[in-house]
Amino acid sequence: MSIPASTYRIQFRNGMTFDRAAALVPYIKRLGITHLYASPIFTATRGSTHGYDVTDANEIDPAIGGRAGFDRLVATLQQAGLELIIDIVPNHMAASLENAWWRDVIEHGEQSRYARYFDIDWTRRLTLPFLGDSFDAALEKGEIAIKADPASGKPAFAYYDSFYPLSPASWQGEEAEVLALTDKAQIAALHERQPYRLMSWRDAPRDLSYRRFFEITGLAGVRVEDPVVFDDSHRLILELVHSGAVTGLRVDHVDGLADPKGYLQQLRQHAGAECYITVEKILGEGEQLPADWPVSGTTGYEFIASLSDALVDGRQIAALRQAYDQTVGAPVDMRAELRAAKQLMADKNFEGEFTTLLKLAGAIAEASGETLQESDLRAALRELLVAFPVYRSYGTPAGMPPEGAALLRRVADAVRRDAPGLQPAALDLLLRIMIGDLDAAVTHDAATFRTRFQQLTGPLMAKSVEDTLFFRQHMALALNEVGAEPLPRPFSLARFHDEMQTRRERQPDGLTGTSTHDTKRGEDARARLYTLTESPQRWAQHVARWRQMNHDAVVALASGPAPEPAVEWMLYQALAGVWPASGAPDAAELAAIEPRFTGFVEKALREAKLRTNWADGDEAYETAVLDYARRLLSPDNAEFLADFSQALLPFIAAGLINSLSQTVIKLTAPGVPDIYQGSEALNFSLVDPDNRLEPDFDALQRMLDQTGDFSAPEGWQSGQLKQQVIATLLPLRQQHAALFRHGDYLPLVIGGTEASHALAFARTDAQHALIVVVPRLAFARQRYGESTAIALTEPLAQRRYRNVFTGEMCDLTDRLSLVALNSGAPLVLISV
Secondary structure, eight states, X not given: OOXXXXXXXXXXXXXXXXXXXXXXXXXXXXXXXXXXXXXXXXXXXXXXXXXXXXXXXXXXXXXXXXXXXXXXXXXHHHHTTOEEEEEEOOSEEEXXXXXXXXXXXXXXXXXXXXXXXXXXXXXXXXXXXXXXXXXXXXXXXXXXXXEEOTTTOSEEEEETTEEEEOOGGXXXXXXXHHHTOOOHHHHHHHHHTSSEEEEEGGGTTTOOSBOEETTEEEEEEBOTTSHHHHHHHSHHHHHHHHTTSOOEXXXXXXXXXXXXXXXXXXXXXXXXXXXXXXXXXXXXXXXOOOTTSSSSEEOSHHHHHHHHHHHSOTTTHHHHHHHXXXXXXXXXXXXXXXXXXXXXXXXXXXXXXXXXXXXXXXXXXXXXXXXXXXXXHHHHHHHHHHHOOSSOOOOBTXXXXXXXXXXXXXXXXXXXXXXXXXXXXXXXXXXXXHHTXXXXXXXXXXXXXXXXXXXXXXXXXXXXXXXXXXXXXXXOGXXXXXXXXXXXXXXXXXXXXXXHHHHHHHXXXXXXXXXXXXXXXOHHHHHHHHXXXXXXXXXXXXXXXXXXXXXXXXXXETTEEESOHHHHHHHHHHHHXXXXXXXXXXXXXXXXXXXXXXXXXXXXHHHXXXXXXXXXXXXXXXXHHHHHHHHHTOTTOHXXXXXXXXXXXXXXXXXXXXXXXXXXXXXXXXXEEEEETTTTSXXXXXXXXXXXXXXXXXXXXXXXXXXXXXXXXXXXXXXXXHHHHHHHHHHHHHHTHHHHHHOEEEEOOEESTTGGGEEEEEEEOSSOEEEEEXXXXXXXOOOXXXXXXXXXXXXXXXXXXXXXXXXXXXXXXXXXXXXXXXXXOOEEEEEO
């Protein structure tokens, strides 16, 4: 298997094509990258900005260069000695008329050869929730008519630019008459004869006949567990692997599949033992990737969570929370907030999926002779979903593996403890269904329930935590990240070292990322915002002063002030994260930040689902908050801008040190470091779509030609030093592949007055030793004195080392002083 030494993620589309990517190969190689890691390359909906809305899994998208462009990129990579990993999307495809498979299902219904390709409930008509209103209302307004489809010439329901084909049985032999229909009653009657039902998008959460990706009705679940569907949807993927063009696969949203392990076994069997495979999988606290999955690891969200242990000041996090609570006006109970977010998802956003499970449970109860009220089953099911602590369990139609059964029993025990009013028999039945402890007569329905339950817990967790709670609670935005734990927890270096040792044991070949196309903010914004935990009182004083300076921009609405104090706190923190590293932006820079910042603010308000949301927006509230946000960036607000810029300087300085420290950790800790496009320099991006914008590759290539100086502020502020560190350490990983892949991870103990302000570890194998020391908690750090040092023992002591960044040689006996860290630069020594 070709295990990458490092990967570089490229986002195709939005101007990025195969030929443009090929032109970047020399630059990527100079960084020390071994594998280009591509976002989805298969044909997606017209104008797609991300490629996860695939319309043809067996065609390389002409919009980014097609097969010919792809082949040119592969040839360029191979000539440079680089390999290619591609992102594949087995869980869903676009529910779009551009998708020939989906279109055939619309036209022919259950008789379509693709009817079983999609996860559709065929006990009723296929729902198409793409109207702005109900079918009857849209018809009455004249928005729907019968016209010939411009592409096929066949009769179709025309709705603006969309043409939904009529089933052949409803028009063949009467084409002219059908095309001439104008009577609304007759058109409605024709609609009733179709295998589908056009409906309002607003009804999708309650009434959908197909499994969707999260809340996105435009993405329909694919039944990839069916061997026929697997073969048909992976034909080109496997061709690219077998030809050698692609040597690695990244599996998107593996938890959405009916049987993740079964799918991965099938993928491994067809792709071969040499193919490098990772999965997008969010692990809960203490959760590990199932050991029997035939993959190299995850895409690394849990690594981001581990970094917070390295860079957050755990001693002062409580003080920051107290300051936030005081600003908000009351203590925030995060456990209650998490529960409320999960309840919202179960009751409203995933109402249809919940109702399907409830009906299945009721049918199983009846068939099993259980006398249970629907209300009791509803309450028990709701509590079980709300209490589920991880993304999913991994039961199959045959039952639940022991670890999954143990998890479910623990969850059920927690439900019994926290919701004593539940009907015990209802909860017991649900537990027996999930574990597989039922009569053979209901085995099929139980297996269906088990699969549907497991496919719901992941989306419910993601939408309640990442896309609701993390936009409601703003104490420390750096901690509101994909893969992070929503409940307060301790932060310590001991936890970090434990996680790295576990990583070295469990997935040494998994990706270690710090920024992705899905992270809530760029890695360097997060690194800067970690520093708020080092000086919570100072930050709180700044926020109080800024709120007063901009008080006259707060609008009094009937629903309350806009923005409210919690949102003001969020705005200042988010703005601090995106602020230029120079600390003093000019008018042009402020103008460039504004659309990015206001786009983030609008998304944050709607995702919070408190005073506005995507479905039912409060225009007055949104306008008031967006105007407030624009005021913060207005050159006319000179007093505030001067104060904000000055106050941020120490946070910016400490944040830049954090940026370099987390970069060095990522490049030397267990795992395969993944560099997200542009993140080799400073990445202060906000949530998507901002984090998917193309970086200035020309500037990055010019910057790599320069040599930075750790003593010069320009190198820190431009990101040149970060890029230089990466271009130094990645080739080292290639030279010492065995050390970085299989070497032990040894936490190092630092002694002295500044011991808490550094992190140290070593990587060792039979031949070599690597010592890594990075600064941390730099906001209030004094200079490292001679007394701050690491005591060295075997296998690190009595060896000669080379400083990776300076080339200087040194002989270490039994002690390593940290005086070298006074420049803010990390220290990396390799034995010679």
